[in-house]
Amino acid sequence: MKINRKIFREYDIRAIYQEDLKGDLPYFLGLAFGSYINRKNLKNACVGGDNRLTTPEIKEKLIKGILQTGIDVIDIGIVPTPLLYFSVKFYKYCSGIMVTASHNPPEFNGFKMVVGDSSLYGEEIKKIADMIEKQDFERGEGKFEKKDVIDDYINFMIERFKFNKKLKVGIDTGNGTCGPLIEKLFKKLGIEFVGLYMESDPNFPNHLPDPVVPENLNDLIEIVKKYNLDCGLGFDGDGDRLGVIDDKGNILWGDQLLILYSREILKKNKGAKIIFDVKCSKSLEEEIEKSGGIPIIWKTGHSLIENKLHQEKAPIAGELSGHLYFADQYFGFDDAIYSSLRLLRILDSEDKKLSQLFEGVKKYYSTPEIRIEVGDEKKFEIVEKVKSFYENKYKINDIDGVKVYYPYGWALLRASNTQPVLVVRIEAETENELEIIKEEFMNVIEKFK
Numbered sequence: 001m002k003i004n005r006k007i008f009r010e011y012d013i014r015a016i017y018q019e020d021l022k023g024d025l026p027y028f029l030g031l032a033f034g035s036y037i038n039r040k041n042l043k044n045a046c047v048g049g050d051n052r053l054t055t056p057e058i059k060e061k062l063i064k065g066i067l068q069t070g071i072d073v074i075d076i077g078i079v080p081t082p083l084l085y086f087s088v089k090f091y092k093y094c095s096g097i098m099v100t101a102s103h104n105p106p107e108f109n110g111f112k113m114v115v116g117d118s119s120l121y122g123e124e125i126k127k128i129a130d131m132i133e134k135q136d137f138e139r140g141e142g143k144f145e146k147k148d149v150i151d152d153y154i155n156f157m158i159e160r161f162k163f164n165k166k167l168k169v170g171i172d173t174g175n176g177t178c179g180p181l182i183e184k185l186f187k188k189l190g191i192e193f194v195g196l197y198m199e200s201d202p203n204f205p206n207h208l209p210d211p212v213v214p215e216n217l218n219d220l221i222e223i224v225k226k227y228n229l230d231c232g233l234g235f236d237g238d239g240d241r242l243g244v245i246d247d248k249g250n251i252l253w254g255d256q257l258l259i260l261y262s263r264e265i266l267k268k269n270k271g272a273k274i275i276f277d278v279k280c281s282k283s284l285e286e287e288i289e290k291s292g293g294i295p296i297i298w299k300t301g302h303s304l305i306e307n308k309l310h311q312e313k314a315p316i317a318g319e320l321s322g323h324l325y326f327a328d329q330y331f332g333f334d335d336a337i338y339s340s341l342r343l344l345r346i347l348d349s350e351d352k353k354l355s356q357l358f359e360g361v362k363k364y365y366s367t368p369e370i371r372i373e374v375g376d377e378k379k380f381e382i383v384e385k386v387k388s389f390y391e392n393k394y395k396i397n398d399i400d401g402v403k404v405y406y407p408y409g410w411a412l413l414r415a416s417n418t419q420p421v422l423v424v425r426i427e428a429e430t431e432n433e434l435e436i437i438k439e440e441f442m443n444v445i446e447k448f449k
């Protein structure tokens with residue numbers, strides 16, 4: 001069978017519906033995924049889907065395929081992605097597959113897969129594509145079951161979070177899948193909130209549910225200021241990434257959130273390792289050390305960070321992009337809803353406002369992500385050349401691309417895992433220094449391009 005292999009990406013499968021994702025492809029994916037877990041002697045698969053219009057049809061075909069390989073299917077309905085991960089852990093299912101295209105525009109859909117303790121990625125996703133191409137499937141007859149998991153999830157959270165203060169927060173779920181669940185959960189927890197775009201609407205009429213794009217946070221910032229809220233919480237379309245606004249209306253990125261979470265965790269857990277990706281600020285490293293932790297800088301990318309967390313037995317890991325993985329009192333997968341409650345618990349226990357919690361943290365200036373289109377063939381070659389150029393000039397870290405440490409800042413160049421682009425990010429102690437580093441670094445990249 002002919003498929004476009006490009007849609008089988010590093011961490012997930014994603015495509016435009018009726019273009020590369022059409023016809024019986026979801027059915028064949030079901031056959032392949034079912035066969036894959038069947039060959040690992042696993043028995044069942046939990047299946048969930050996001051709120052997209054095309055999800056029910058895709059999900060039905062997917063389930064039909066999985067069942068025909070002899071694997072039992074537990075259908076948990078329309079839920080945010082973390083609820084699929086939660087179900088696999090909480091009910092001890094062997095695997096899970098989620099129909100979702102996260103924060104992408106309405107015409108997209110896709111799949112995220114978990115087997116055992118971790119997400120399927122890289123070569124393993126390619127194997128699934130191979131199986132579809134070769135029509136290499138197991139056959140059998142699985143049992144089908146529907147299960148409502150939302151109440152168990154909500155009860156799990158209610159048992160673990162109690163709030164004494166009258167916190168008042170803003171929430172923007174961008175008409176994604178999280179809205180209705182968060183509304184129910186936060187009401188039960190007694191958290192007062194002003195909600196934006198919480199009703200599910202897969203046309204995303206207000207903005208795309210992607211809290212890492214600053215424009216998408218404008219409305220949330222406005223209500224935080226207007227109603228004097230303690231913070232604003234932005235959720236992505238399928239609920240695995242969190243964006244936060246402090247009480248003054250400033251955006252807090254994943255690395256800043258990690259500073260707060262690490263401080264709390266390290267109080268009880270001195271010497272613990274904290275994992276974060278190469279894009280994070282130097283201030284995170286400094287604050288982890290101040291709190292008695294061991295900072296571990298690692299490669300950017302969902303499954304890479306998740307695996308490093310398990311490997312190092314770290315209590316928490318996170319990415320600049322807002323994926324946060326708690327393993328101290330949770331299961332170690334990225335759940336923005338859980339992460340938001342952990343933030344509120346910190347606010348509940350502190351006498352300070354959210355913005356005041358960053359007093360004493362050194363301020364750095366950084367560029368947003370600069371993306372340079374170069375093509376898949378050239379991207380790694382350019383990174384290698386830039387690395388050789390700097391190797392004897394400055395201290396470098398080549399764990400993921402090349403990170404060059406200048407006397408007053410750093411510059412990172414890496415090849416994107418998912419796109420034919422180079423990604424640059426620069427940080428410095430002053431705005432002036434940032435400009436100087438940027439000019440030099442971009443010139444070097446230009447030279448090797």
Ligand SMILES: [Zn+2]
Nearest residue numbers: 102236238240
């Ligand atoms: Zn997502």
